[in-house]
Amino acid sequence: MSSLALEVLTGAVTGGTAILYAASGETISERAGVVNLGTEGNMLVGALAAYAVASQTGNPWAGVAAAGVAGGLLAFVFAWFVIDRKANQLATGLLVLFLALGLTSLFGGSYVGAQVKALTAWKIPLLSKIPWVGTILFNHDPLTYLSFVLVPAIWWLLFRSRWGVLLRAAGERSEVLSTYGHRVAPLRYLAVVAGGVLGGIGGAHISIAYANAWFENMIQGRGFIAVAVVIFAARQPFRVMAGAWLFGAALALSPALQARGYGINQFALDALPYLLTIVVLVVLGRRGVAEAPEELKKVFETAGN
Numbered sequence: 391m392s393s394l395a396l397e398v399l400t401g402a403v404t405g406g407t408a409i410l411y412a413a414s415g416e417t418i419s420e421r422a423g424v425v426n427l428g429t430e431g432n433m434l435v436g437a438l439a440a441y442a443v444a445s446q447t448g449n450p451w452a453g454v455a456a457a458g459v460a461g462g463l464l465a466f467v468f469a470w471f472v473i474d475r476k477a478n479q480l481a482t483g484l485l486v487l488f489l490a491l492g493l494t495s496l497f498g499g500s501y502v503g504a505q506v507k508a509l510t511a512w513k514i515p516l517l518s519k520i521p522w523v524g525t526i527l528f529n530h531d532p533l534t535y536l537s538f539v540l541v542p543a544i545w546w547l548l549f550r551s552r553w554g555v556l557l558r559a560a561g562e563r564s565e566v567l568s569t570y571g572h573r574v575a576p577l578r579y580l581a582v583v584a585g586g587v588l589g590g591i592g593g594a595h596i597s598i599a600y601a602n603a604w605f606e607n608m609i610q611g612r613g614f615i616a617v618a619v620v621i622f623a624a625r626q627p628f629r630v631m632a633g634a635w636l637f638g639a640a641l642a643l644s645p646a647l648q649a650r651g652y653g654i655n656q657f658a659l660d661a662l663p664y665l666l667t668i669v670v671l672v673v674l675g676r677r678g679v680a681e682a683p684e685e686l687k688k689v690f691e692t693a694g695n
Contacts, residue, residue, distance in 0.1 A: 394646055394647075394650065396522060396525060396526070397642065397646045398639050398642050398643055398646055399522075399526045399639065400525055400526050400529075400642070401638060401639065401641065401642020401643075401645075401646065402526075402635045402636070402638040402639035402642055403526060403527060403530060403534060403635060403638060404530060404534065404600065404638065404642070405600070405637075405638035405639075405641040405642050406634040406635040406636070406637060406638025406639070406641075407530075407533060407534045407537050407592075407595050407599075407600070407634075407638070408433065408592040408593065408595040408596045408600065408612055409592065409612050409615055409616050409619060409634040409637055409638065410537050410540075410541070410592070410630070410631055410634035410635070411533075411537060411540070411588045411589065411591050411592030411595060412429050412432070412433050412588065412589040412592035412593075412612065412613055412616035413616040413617075413619045413620050413623075413630045413633070413634050414537075414540055414541065414544055414588050414627065414630060415429070415432075415461075415584060415585030415586065415587065415588030415589045415592075416429050416585050416589070416616055416617055416620045417544065417548075417585075417620050417623075417625050417626075417627060417630055418544065418547075418548070418557070418581050418584050418585050418588075419581050419582045419584075419585035420561070420620055420625050420682070420683065420686055421548055421557055421558050421561050421581065421625055421683060422557050422558075422560045422561045422577055422578045422581035422582070422683075423560055423561035423562075423564065423578065423683050423684075423685030423686050423689075424469070424472060424473070424479060424578055424581065424582050424686075424689075425479050425480070425483070425617070425686060425689055425690075426465065426468055426479070426483050426486075426582060426585060426586075426617075427479075427480055427483025427484055427487065427614070427617060428464065428465070428468050428482070428483040428484070428485075428486030428487045428490070428613075429483075429585070429589050429613040429614075429616050429617055430487050430490070430609055430611070430612070430613025430614055431464055431486050431487040431488075431489065431490030431491070431613065432461040432464050432465055432490070432585075432586045432589030432590050432592075432593065432613065433461070433589050433590065433592050433593035433596070433609045433612060433613045433616075434487075434490045434491065434494050434593060434607070434608070434609050434613075435457075435460040435461060435463075435464050435490050435493065435494060435590065435593065436457035436458070436460050436461040436589060436590025436591060436592065436593030436594050437457070437494075437593035437594060437596050437597040437604065437608055437609060438460070438494045438497065438498045438501070438593075438597070438604060439453070439456040439457045439459070439460035439461075439590065439593075439594070440453035440454055440456060440457035440590075440593065440594030440597050440598050441453065441501055441504070441506055441597040441598055441603075441604040442456070442497075442498075442501050442604075443455075443456035443457075444506045444507060444508075444598050445501060445504045445505065445506045448507050449507070450506075450507055450508060450509045450598050450599075453506075453594060453597075453598050454509075454533065454591060454594045454598075456594075457590040457591055457593055457594035458587040458588075458590045458591050458594075459587075459590070460590050461586040461587050461588070461589045461590020461591065461593065462583045462584075462586045462587040462590065463586075464486060464489070464490060464586055464590075465582050465583050465585060465586020465587070465589070466579075466582075466583050466586070467486060467489075468482055468483065468486045468582065468586070469578065469579050469582040469583060471485075472582075473575050473578050473579060473582070474575070479689050480689065487613075491607065494606065494607075495606055498604060498606060499606075501604045502604060502605055502606075504604070506597075506598060506602065506604075508598045508599060508602040509531040509532055509533060509595075509598055509599040510531060511529055511530055511531050512529075512530075512531065512532065512535075513528065513529050514528040514529075514535075531595075531599040533591070533594070533595045533599055534595075534599075537631075540588075541627045541628060541630070541631045542627070542628075544627045545627040545628065548627070556572060556577055557577055557580075557581055558683070559572075560574050560577045560578055560581075560685070561683030561684070561685050561686060562683045562684050562685065563684065564685055589613065589616075592612075592616070593609060596608060596609065596612070611663075611664060614667070615637050615663065615664075615667050616634070618667045618670065618671055619633035619634055619637065621671065621682075622670050622671065624681040624682075625681075625682070625683075633670075636666075637663050637666065637667070640662050640663040640666050641663050643659065643662060644659035644660055644662065647659060
Protein backbone atom coordinates (compact mmCIF):
# COMPACT_ATOMS: atom_id res chain seq x y z
CA MET A 391 0.00 0.00 0.00
CA SER A 392 2.86 2.38 0.77
CA SER A 393 4.24 1.88 -2.74
CA LEU A 394 0.79 2.66 -4.17
CA ALA A 395 0.57 5.86 -2.12
CA LEU A 396 4.07 6.87 -3.19
CA GLU A 397 3.25 6.27 -6.87
CA VAL A 398 -0.01 8.24 -6.67
CA LEU A 399 1.61 11.16 -4.84
CA THR A 400 4.45 11.27 -7.36
CA GLY A 401 1.90 11.08 -10.16
CA ALA A 402 -0.04 13.91 -8.54
CA VAL A 403 2.89 16.25 -9.16
CA THR A 404 3.72 14.87 -12.60
CA GLY A 405 0.15 14.71 -13.86
CA GLY A 406 -0.89 17.92 -12.16
CA THR A 407 1.85 20.09 -13.65
CA ALA A 408 0.04 20.80 -16.94
CA ILE A 409 -3.14 21.63 -15.04
CA LEU A 410 -1.13 23.86 -12.70
CA TYR A 411 0.31 25.91 -15.57
CA ALA A 412 -3.10 26.33 -17.20
CA ALA A 413 -4.84 27.08 -13.90
CA SER A 414 -2.17 29.61 -12.91
CA GLY A 415 -2.72 31.40 -16.21
CA GLU A 416 -6.48 31.33 -15.72
CA THR A 417 -5.99 32.75 -12.21
CA ILE A 418 -4.30 35.82 -13.70
CA SER A 419 -7.06 36.20 -16.29
CA GLU A 420 -9.90 35.86 -13.80
CA ARG A 421 -8.29 38.29 -11.38
CA ALA A 422 -8.64 40.83 -14.21
CA GLY A 423 -12.32 39.98 -14.63
CA VAL A 424 -12.15 37.60 -17.61
CA VAL A 425 -12.97 33.89 -17.53
CA ASN A 426 -11.58 31.89 -20.45
CA LEU A 427 -13.29 28.57 -21.11
CA GLY A 428 -10.97 28.32 -24.10
CA THR A 429 -8.14 27.29 -21.77
CA GLU A 430 -8.51 23.76 -23.14
CA GLY A 431 -7.86 25.19 -26.61
CA ASN A 432 -4.79 27.09 -25.40
CA MET A 433 -3.38 23.85 -24.03
CA LEU A 434 -4.21 21.99 -27.22
CA VAL A 435 -2.47 24.39 -29.61
CA GLY A 436 0.44 24.57 -27.17
CA ALA A 437 0.76 20.79 -27.15
CA LEU A 438 0.87 20.61 -30.94
CA ALA A 439 3.20 23.62 -31.33
CA ALA A 440 5.62 22.18 -28.78
CA TYR A 441 5.65 18.74 -30.38
CA ALA A 442 5.95 20.05 -33.93
CA VAL A 443 8.79 22.48 -33.18
CA ALA A 444 10.65 20.04 -30.93
CA SER A 445 10.32 17.39 -33.63
CA GLN A 446 11.63 19.69 -36.34
CA THR A 447 14.46 21.32 -34.37
CA GLY A 448 15.43 18.61 -31.91
CA ASN A 449 15.25 21.25 -29.17
CA PRO A 450 12.46 20.74 -26.59
CA TRP A 451 12.93 24.26 -25.19
CA ALA A 452 12.22 25.70 -28.63
CA GLY A 453 9.04 23.64 -28.45
CA VAL A 454 8.14 25.13 -25.07
CA ALA A 455 8.66 28.64 -26.46
CA ALA A 456 6.50 27.83 -29.49
CA ALA A 457 3.79 26.49 -27.19
CA GLY A 458 3.74 29.73 -25.22
CA VAL A 459 3.46 31.75 -28.43
CA ALA A 460 0.67 29.55 -29.80
CA GLY A 461 -1.31 29.70 -26.56
CA GLY A 462 -0.80 33.45 -26.32
CA LEU A 463 -1.98 34.04 -29.91
CA LEU A 464 -5.15 32.03 -29.40
CA ALA A 465 -5.80 33.89 -26.15
CA PHE A 466 -5.31 37.18 -28.02
CA VAL A 467 -8.08 36.18 -30.43
CA PHE A 468 -10.34 35.43 -27.46
CA ALA A 469 -9.39 38.74 -25.80
CA TRP A 470 -10.20 40.73 -28.94
CA PHE A 471 -13.71 39.30 -29.04
CA VAL A 472 -14.53 39.74 -25.34
CA ILE A 473 -12.67 42.99 -24.59
CA ASP A 474 -12.98 44.97 -27.81
CA ARG A 475 -16.18 43.47 -29.24
CA LYS A 476 -17.85 42.84 -25.84
CA ALA A 477 -18.78 39.27 -26.80
CA ASN A 478 -20.09 36.85 -24.19
CA GLN A 479 -17.05 35.41 -22.42
CA LEU A 480 -18.39 31.90 -21.86
CA ALA A 481 -19.69 31.41 -25.41
CA THR A 482 -16.53 32.91 -26.93
CA GLY A 483 -14.32 30.62 -24.86
CA LEU A 484 -16.13 27.58 -26.25
CA LEU A 485 -15.87 29.01 -29.77
CA VAL A 486 -12.11 29.41 -29.37
CA LEU A 487 -11.88 25.82 -28.13
CA PHE A 488 -13.64 24.57 -31.27
CA LEU A 489 -11.25 26.68 -33.36
CA ALA A 490 -8.30 25.02 -31.61
CA LEU A 491 -9.78 21.57 -32.18
CA GLY A 492 -10.14 22.30 -35.89
CA LEU A 493 -6.68 23.79 -36.32
CA THR A 494 -4.88 21.00 -34.46
CA SER A 495 -6.83 18.34 -36.36
CA LEU A 496 -5.88 20.02 -39.65
CA PHE A 497 -2.19 20.55 -38.95
CA GLY A 498 -1.43 17.82 -36.43
CA GLY A 499 -1.99 14.70 -38.50
CA SER A 500 1.54 14.60 -39.88
CA TYR A 501 3.05 14.63 -36.39
CA VAL A 502 1.26 11.55 -35.09
CA GLY A 503 4.04 9.05 -34.45
CA ALA A 504 6.81 11.57 -35.19
CA GLN A 505 10.02 11.30 -33.18
CA VAL A 506 10.71 14.03 -30.66
CA LYS A 507 13.41 14.90 -28.14
CA ALA A 508 11.48 15.17 -24.90
CA LEU A 509 12.14 16.90 -21.60
CA THR A 510 13.40 14.14 -19.35
CA ALA A 511 13.37 13.79 -15.58
CA TRP A 512 16.36 15.13 -13.73
CA LYS A 513 17.08 14.12 -10.16
CA ILE A 514 18.12 17.04 -7.99
CA PRO A 515 21.30 16.00 -6.14
CA LEU A 516 20.84 15.25 -2.43
CA LEU A 517 17.20 16.38 -2.36
CA SER A 518 16.10 13.49 -4.57
CA LYS A 519 17.52 11.05 -2.00
CA ILE A 520 15.23 12.22 0.82
CA PRO A 521 12.83 9.32 1.57
CA TRP A 522 9.39 9.87 0.00
CA VAL A 523 9.82 13.64 -0.40
CA GLY A 524 12.72 13.19 -2.81
CA THR A 525 10.74 10.83 -5.04
CA ILE A 526 7.57 12.91 -4.91
CA LEU A 527 9.08 16.36 -5.50
CA PHE A 528 12.64 16.15 -6.76
CA ASN A 529 12.70 13.60 -9.58
CA HIS A 530 10.88 15.42 -12.37
CA ASP A 531 11.36 17.25 -15.66
CA PRO A 532 12.49 20.92 -15.68
CA LEU A 533 9.00 22.30 -16.44
CA THR A 534 7.73 20.69 -13.26
CA TYR A 535 10.50 22.35 -11.25
CA LEU A 536 9.70 25.69 -12.89
CA SER A 537 6.08 25.31 -11.77
CA PHE A 538 7.32 25.24 -8.15
CA VAL A 539 8.73 28.72 -8.72
CA LEU A 540 5.81 29.91 -10.84
CA VAL A 541 3.22 29.71 -8.09
CA PRO A 542 4.97 31.97 -5.51
CA ALA A 543 5.96 34.31 -8.35
CA ILE A 544 2.33 34.73 -9.41
CA TRP A 545 1.27 35.19 -5.78
CA TRP A 546 3.84 37.98 -5.38
CA LEU A 547 2.85 39.53 -8.68
CA LEU A 548 -0.84 39.59 -7.80
CA PHE A 549 -0.67 40.61 -4.15
CA ARG A 550 2.61 42.45 -3.65
CA SER A 551 3.31 44.34 -6.87
CA ARG A 552 1.80 47.58 -8.17
CA TRP A 553 0.84 45.84 -11.41
CA GLY A 554 -1.04 43.25 -9.37
CA VAL A 555 -3.00 45.96 -7.60
CA LEU A 556 -4.01 47.47 -10.95
CA LEU A 557 -4.87 44.05 -12.36
CA ARG A 558 -7.09 43.16 -9.41
CA ALA A 559 -8.71 46.57 -9.60
CA ALA A 560 -9.60 45.83 -13.23
CA GLY A 561 -11.45 42.77 -11.98
CA GLU A 562 -13.07 44.39 -8.95
CA ARG A 563 -13.90 48.00 -9.86
CA SER A 564 -12.97 48.80 -13.43
CA GLU A 565 -14.83 52.12 -13.36
CA VAL A 566 -12.73 53.31 -10.41
CA LEU A 567 -9.57 52.36 -12.26
CA SER A 568 -10.71 54.40 -15.25
CA THR A 569 -11.50 57.35 -13.00
CA TYR A 570 -7.88 57.44 -11.86
CA GLY A 571 -6.63 57.54 -15.43
CA HIS A 572 -5.72 53.87 -15.96
CA ARG A 573 -6.91 52.04 -19.06
CA VAL A 574 -8.67 48.79 -18.24
CA ALA A 575 -8.49 47.14 -21.67
CA PRO A 576 -4.66 46.87 -21.90
CA LEU A 577 -4.52 45.32 -18.43
CA ARG A 578 -7.11 42.73 -19.37
CA TYR A 579 -5.41 42.01 -22.67
CA LEU A 580 -2.13 41.42 -20.85
CA ALA A 581 -3.78 39.19 -18.26
CA VAL A 582 -5.64 37.08 -20.82
CA VAL A 583 -2.63 36.67 -23.12
CA ALA A 584 -0.39 35.79 -20.16
CA GLY A 585 -2.96 33.18 -19.20
CA GLY A 586 -2.87 31.83 -22.74
CA VAL A 587 0.92 31.63 -22.71
CA LEU A 588 0.87 29.60 -19.49
CA GLY A 589 -1.92 27.41 -20.86
CA GLY A 590 0.18 26.74 -23.95
CA ILE A 591 3.16 25.78 -21.79
CA GLY A 592 0.85 23.45 -19.86
CA GLY A 593 0.01 21.79 -23.18
CA ALA A 594 3.72 21.53 -23.97
CA HIS A 595 4.27 19.67 -20.72
CA ILE A 596 1.73 17.06 -21.76
CA SER A 597 3.14 16.47 -25.25
CA ILE A 598 6.91 16.67 -24.68
CA ALA A 599 7.36 15.83 -21.01
CA TYR A 600 4.41 13.71 -19.84
CA ALA A 601 3.06 11.68 -22.78
CA ASN A 602 5.98 12.28 -25.19
CA ALA A 603 3.52 11.95 -28.05
CA TRP A 604 1.01 13.90 -30.09
CA PHE A 605 -2.49 12.70 -30.95
CA GLU A 606 -5.73 14.48 -31.69
CA ASN A 607 -7.53 16.07 -28.71
CA MET A 608 -4.84 14.83 -26.34
CA ILE A 609 -5.67 17.36 -23.60
CA GLN A 610 -8.83 15.37 -22.79
CA GLY A 611 -10.57 17.89 -20.58
CA ARG A 612 -7.61 19.09 -18.54
CA GLY A 613 -8.30 22.69 -19.57
CA PHE A 614 -11.81 22.51 -18.14
CA ILE A 615 -10.40 20.92 -14.99
CA ALA A 616 -7.97 23.87 -14.75
CA VAL A 617 -10.86 26.35 -14.91
CA ALA A 618 -12.70 24.35 -12.24
CA VAL A 619 -9.60 24.34 -10.03
CA VAL A 620 -9.37 28.13 -10.25
CA ILE A 621 -13.03 28.54 -9.27
CA PHE A 622 -12.98 26.31 -6.20
CA ALA A 623 -9.52 27.57 -5.18
CA ALA A 624 -10.98 31.10 -5.18
CA ARG A 625 -8.16 32.34 -7.44
CA GLN A 626 -5.51 31.91 -4.74
CA PRO A 627 -2.26 30.65 -6.33
CA PHE A 628 -1.22 28.23 -3.58
CA ARG A 629 -4.73 26.74 -3.38
CA VAL A 630 -4.60 26.39 -7.15
CA MET A 631 -1.41 24.37 -6.80
CA ALA A 632 -3.03 22.07 -4.25
CA GLY A 633 -6.08 21.64 -6.47
CA ALA A 634 -3.98 20.86 -9.54
CA TRP A 635 -2.05 18.21 -7.63
CA LEU A 636 -5.32 16.74 -6.32
CA PHE A 637 -6.54 16.18 -9.85
CA GLY A 638 -3.10 14.93 -10.84
CA ALA A 639 -3.47 12.29 -8.13
CA ALA A 640 -6.86 11.29 -9.54
CA LEU A 641 -5.25 10.91 -12.99
CA ALA A 642 -2.41 8.82 -11.53
CA LEU A 643 -4.67 6.50 -9.52
CA SER A 644 -6.10 4.62 -12.50
CA PRO A 645 -2.83 3.30 -14.01
CA ALA A 646 -1.44 2.60 -10.53
CA LEU A 647 -4.41 0.38 -9.66
CA GLN A 648 -4.36 -1.29 -13.07
CA ALA A 649 -0.69 -2.17 -12.69
CA ARG A 650 -1.48 -3.92 -9.40
CA GLY A 651 -4.37 -5.92 -10.83
CA TYR A 652 -7.18 -4.37 -8.80
CA GLY A 653 -10.55 -5.50 -10.14
CA ILE A 654 -12.09 -2.08 -10.58
CA ASN A 655 -14.02 -1.09 -13.68
CA GLN A 656 -11.64 0.64 -16.10
CA PHE A 657 -14.24 3.14 -17.30
CA ALA A 658 -15.02 4.13 -13.71
CA LEU A 659 -11.33 4.76 -13.05
CA ASP A 660 -10.94 6.82 -16.22
CA ALA A 661 -13.95 8.92 -15.26
CA LEU A 662 -12.67 9.55 -11.74
CA PRO A 663 -10.91 12.91 -12.39
CA TYR A 664 -13.99 14.30 -14.13
CA LEU A 665 -16.37 13.00 -11.48
CA LEU A 666 -14.12 14.65 -8.91
CA THR A 667 -14.39 17.90 -10.87
CA ILE A 668 -18.19 17.75 -10.78
CA VAL A 669 -18.31 16.90 -7.06
CA VAL A 670 -15.90 19.69 -6.13
CA LEU A 671 -17.80 22.24 -8.22
CA VAL A 672 -21.10 21.20 -6.63
CA VAL A 673 -19.68 21.42 -3.12
CA LEU A 674 -17.36 24.44 -3.48
CA GLY A 675 -18.37 26.08 -6.75
CA ARG A 676 -20.94 28.43 -5.22
CA ARG A 677 -18.34 29.69 -2.74
CA GLY A 678 -15.84 30.18 -5.56
CA VAL A 679 -18.33 32.29 -7.50
CA ALA A 680 -19.27 34.26 -4.37
CA GLU A 681 -15.60 35.13 -3.82
CA ALA A 682 -15.07 36.06 -7.47
CA PRO A 683 -14.03 39.60 -8.48
CA GLU A 684 -17.04 41.84 -9.04
CA GLU A 685 -16.53 42.06 -12.81
CA LEU A 686 -16.38 38.27 -13.00
CA LYS A 687 -19.61 37.90 -11.03
CA LYS A 688 -21.34 39.87 -13.76
CA VAL A 689 -20.25 37.26 -16.28
CA PHE A 690 -21.66 34.39 -14.20
CA GLU A 691 -24.85 36.30 -13.41
CA THR A 692 -25.41 37.06 -17.09
CA ALA A 693 -24.91 33.38 -17.93
CA GLY A 694 -27.44 32.39 -15.28
CA ASN A 695 -30.16 34.68 -16.61
